[in-house]
Amino acid sequence: MNIGEASAASGVSAKMIRYYEEIGLVRPAARTGNNYRVYGEAEVHVLRFIKRARSLGFSLEETETLLKLWQDKSRESSAVKDVATAHIADLERRIAEMQGMVKTLKHLAHCCGGNHRPDCPILDDLAGDGSAPGDSSAPGDSAAGLSRISADRH
Amino acid sequence: MNIGEASAASGVSAKMIRYYEEIGLVRPAARTGNNYRVYGEAEVHVLRFIKRARSLGFSLEETETLLKLWQDKSRESSAVKDVATAHIADLERRIAEMQGMVKTLKHLAHCCGGNHRPDCPILDDLAGDGSAPGDSSAPGDSAAGLSRISADRH
DNA sequence: CTTGACCTTCCCATGATGGGAAGCCCTATC
DNA sequence: GATAGGGCTTCCCATCATGGGAAGGTCAAG
Numbered sequence: 001m002n003i004g005e006a007s008a009a010s011g012v013s014a015k016m017i018r019y020y021e022e023i024g025l026v027r028p029a030a031r032t033g034n035n036y037r038v039y040g041e042a043e044v045h046v047l048r049f050i051k052r053a054r055s056l057g058f059s060l061e062e063t064e065t066l067l068k069l070w071q072d073k074s075r076e077s078s079a080v081k082d083v084a085t086a087h088i089a090d091l092e093r094r095i096a097e098m099q100g101m102v103k104t105l106k107h108l109a110h111c112c113g114g115n116h117r118p119d120c121p122i123l124d125d126l127a128g129d130g131s132a133p134g135d136s137s138a139p140g141d142s143a144a145g146l147s148r149i150s151a152d153r154h
Numbered sequence: 155m156n157i158g159e160a161s162a163a164s165g166v167s168a169k170m171i172r173y174y175e176e177i178g179l180v181r182p183a184a185r186t187g188n189n190y191r192v193y194g195e196a197e198v199h200v201l202r203f204i205k206r207a208r209s210l211g212f213s214l215e216e217t218e219t220l221l222k223l224w225q226d227k228s229r230e231s232s233a234v235k236d237v238a239t240a241h242i243a244d245l246e247r248r249i250a251e252m253q254g255m256v257k258t259l260k261h262l263a264h265c266c267g268g269n270h271r272p273d274c275p276i277l278d279d280l281a282g283d284g285s286a287p288g289d290s291s292a293p294g295d296s297a298a299g300l301s302r303i304s305a306d307r308h
Numbered sequence: 309c310t311t312g313a314c315c316t317t318c319c320c321a322t323g324a325t326g327g328g329a330a331g332c333c334c335t336a337t338c
Numbered sequence: 339g340a341t342a343g344g345g346c347t348t349c350c351c352a353t354c355a356t357g358g359g360a361a362g363g364t365c366a367a368g
Contacts, residue, residue, distance in 0.1 A: 004345065014346090015326065034333055036346055045281070052280045057255045060324075070277045080276050081268035088259050091252050098245050101211045105242050114235035122234050123224045126206045127199070158314070168315090169357065188364055190315055214355075 003029075006039035010047035017047065025050065025064055058087055157183075160193035164201035171201065179204065179218055212241055 007014045017037075020026045026046055029037035049070060053063040065083055069075045104125075111121040161168045171191075174180045180200055183191035203224060207217040219237055223229045258279075265275040 002346075013325080016324080018347090019325080034346080036333085048282055049280050052282065054324090055255075056259060056280075057252065066277070066280060069274075070281060073272060075272050075274070076270045077266050077272060077274035077276075078268040078270065080274045081263055081266045084259050084263045084266070084276050088256055088263065091256050091259075095249055095252050095256070098211065098249050101209075102242055102245050102249070105210060105238050105245075109235055109238045109242065112231050112235045112238070114232040116230045116232065118227060118229050118231060120223075120229070120231035120234045122231075122238050123220070126203050126210075126220060127224060128202055128206065156315075167356080170355080172316095173356080188315080190364085208355090 001039040001044070003037045003039070006037075006044055006047065009044045011051045012047045020047075020050065020060075023060070025060060025067070056087075057091055058083075062087060155193040155198070157191045157193070160191075160198050160201065163198045165205045166201045174201075174204065174214075177214070179214060179221070210241075211245060212237075216241060 001009070003014045003017055006012075007017060010017075012020075017026070021028055021037075026043070029039055029043065032038055046067070049067060050063055053066055054060075058066065062083055066080065069080050069083075105122075108122045108125050113119070155163070157168045157171055160166075161171060164171075166174075171180070175182055175191075180197070183193055183197065186192055200221070203221060204217055207220055208214075212220065216237055220234065223234050223237075259276075262276045262279050267273070
């Protein structure tokens with residue numbers, strides 16, 4: 001199996017398969033005479049394991065841990081559960097963080113007329129108080145165009 | 155005000171203030187004779203605006219848009235509301251995605267004994283079927299140590 | 309005059325992924 | 339046999355937002 005076929009069989013892009021090999025997450029693939037990587041069912045199985053772990057939000061580092069536990073037949077299931085439990089806690093923390101943002105934003109959006117008039121509680125909140133940006137001493141427009149952000153996309 | 159004071163007053167690190175200037179999110183600060191950046195209240199106000207927008211999860215690109223709207227006195231509040239609404243939708247999409255992960259993980263963790271024995275439904279799920287990694291034809295351990303991931307931290 | 313705390317610019321790293329160039333290999337078609 | 343196309347290789351670069359740190363200039367206090 002070439003890398004393209006292994007990619008199709010595992011759902012991991014060829015680019016990522018090479019990357020996983022480079023960082024040592026998977027063992028270096030065997031090579032044919034023409035220097036092509038060759039894969040068997042076992043390697044594809046490992047790639048699918050990684051793919052599944054990634055889809056559950058595990059980092060590559062956590063995935064490495066899980067992969068080692070998977071291959072360690074004398075593992076204790078508590079070790080696996082610990083990794084999963086820590087990951088759940090991390091996800092829940094991030095979910096709560098984002099839910100807080102959503103709550104605030106929904107409140108602000110609800111209070112915003114969303115019409116042709118300029119008064120906007122969303123901007124008022126972002127500004128901290130209700131004042132406009134350049135009212136005290138500055139020349140006014142402080143955003144001079146995000147050239148690097150908006151233009152350098154290709 | 156030097157950059158350190160502006161940083162303390164705004165909550166934005168000096169590193170980030172320089173970066174925001176570099177990418178054009180904020181106007182280049184005035185300089186003193188010794189080439190130090192100087193900031194006034196208006197600039198700090200802008201930095202706080204950015205800080206608040208970031209804390210609500212807006213990207214720098216979205217923040218740029220909001221900043222321009224803030225400074226555009228003839229804006230229509232609907233434009234601001236549109237940005238916020240799109241961001242809320244994005245957050246909710248990501249929250250739902252993570253909640254799906256949590257749901258699956260909690261189910262698996264619930265089914266896992268978490269004891270000294272090796273059988274583990276979490277690993278079984280990641281493996282797709284119930285088989286072990288190297289059972290078909292491979293030499294066994296496919297994770298050869300994530301040297302780049304685990305060792306190169308400094 | 310030294311020390312320490314600032315400031316400056318410049319380069320590099322993160323995490324996980326994609327894009328793309330330059331070049332080699334194989335197969336199918338003309 | 340030549341050529342076209344597609345797949346493979348390595349290598350470099352980009353993302354997004356942020357931090358670390360080096361090398362060197364500047365300033366104020368001791």
